[in-house]
Amino acid sequence: MKQAMVILNPSSGNEAANDYKAEIVEVVSDKGYNVTVKETKKQDDATAFAEEAVNEGYDYVVGAGGDGTINEVITGLAKYDNQPLFSFVPFGTVNDFARAIGIPLKPKAAIAWLKEADTEQRVDIGKVNDRYFVNVVALGAVAEATYDVGVEQKTRLGPLAYYIEGAKTLAENKIYPLTFKVGGETIEEEAFLVIIGMTNSIAGFERIATDAKLDDGHMHVFIVKKLAGFDIMTVLPSVLAGEFKDHEKVHYIKTNELTIESTQSLHTNIDGDEGDDLPLHLTVLPKHIRLLKK
Template identity: 45%
Template sequence: MKKAMFILNPSSGKELASTFKKRTLDKLTSLGYEVVLKETEGEGDATKFAKQACDGTYDLVTAMGGDGTINEAVNGLAEEENRPVFSFVPLGTVNDFARALGIPLEPGDSIEMLEKSRAKKVDIAKVENNYFMNILAVGAVAESVSSVSVEQKTKLGALAYMVEGVKALTANDEKELTIIHDGGTWKGKAVITLVALTNSVGGFEKLAPHAETDDGYLHVFIIKQTGLAAFARMGAAILRGKLEEDQDVIAFKSKVVRIETETPMICNLDGDDKGETPIEISILPKHLEVLVPLADD
């Protein structure tokens, strides 16, 4: 019999988890899995459980929760040799990984999808001992995201990030950076540097339109200055999928990126603060097999 571990964060998505727990259990059982249910109680649990699922006896790990839980589960799988196939039911505010993979954002639909799915090999990125699937940010937005409170998130959802992001980006707080990449070294002042793996960043599905989940590259955007006028212009460019054409943006792709700053700066990985500069980011091509809808290419 096939075996699946179902990792569930009961606090995710305004308690939606309890509503969808039974449906997920029933679906996995009907697909022929013996299911082991693991409910998280706090930070690190999803990572610990996902690691346990790499003991060679599991075929599938299904995680249900927000981006935080999904990221934790991927971090548990990333280092292990016997990685089961991964799937997830998104219950978050933003759900960038789901958007990028074409996984339905409605939890019921993403549970149904398990029945008509295929395993796709996707890239993840590594920064020291941490892994991310969507985005690393250094600079204004990274600092601002860390200031969004749980209450703000619950009340305002993605808007909370927008409010803090706008505040930070319009402040035009430039920092001296050195970015070493496959094509050379860039030195200069920037407000924020983004390293994206997927097209969807912060819910904007066209921020990095050329980033494919399995293209083997880190997509770097250095935003040199913002201020109110530039911010409005870049906002419009993001909606058209043309950020890289903006006069104050430098964009390139690379397999390895090293970011150095004059003073240590917070790094935000998929929405959570993890460490400080200097950092070296590398891509692990097609490292994780994820269940996506059958129709997705």
């Protein structure tokens, strides 16, 4: 009989993930799998469980948790060529990867989607230094501000919690001297914010990288320059209209490899969690994950 592993973070979604464990197991079992459930207790548990699934020859891995948990599962799978199929049920605050795939954000609907998932698609992921990412790498004051969002804020406000903290940095409008090396070219920019996205959905906005596809082999880079008062008023409408890359204060780059350096110390945010300091070397791993989707 085929083997499946469900990797579940019981604290995700204000502990809602644990409430749906039995339903997830039932759906996976009905697909013809013998199911093993692994529950995370600390950081990197999901990565270790995913590696275990690969090494023990599991056929299917299903994640259940927030953006950080899903990143950990994919990190565990990404190291290997002989990967099992992968699906997930999102219980996060923003759930960008789920949005890009088309997975419903409500648990009941997401589990119903999982039940009907029967098509394999190879999807891209990114690698930044020695880490993997599926959604976004961000740097700048806005990215750092997301570290201040607490669990209670996320539970109460959802994605709005991140927007509120990010908005606090707009008045300061701090910029950073950055060097981008891409395609044999060196680009110098003074940037307020840099966003590197793998899919169309970034920070819950599904029209930032409108050209992005799950398997296009590229990352989509948005370098936001210093914003004056009126610029701030025009950025959000450009995002909502799907015209962010065309904004006069945005330098857009589409590439499969990129290096970012700075003379200043600058932290990053990788898939919603604290990432490496600069310098960064980013590459695309094309069609690297065996996604099972509807």
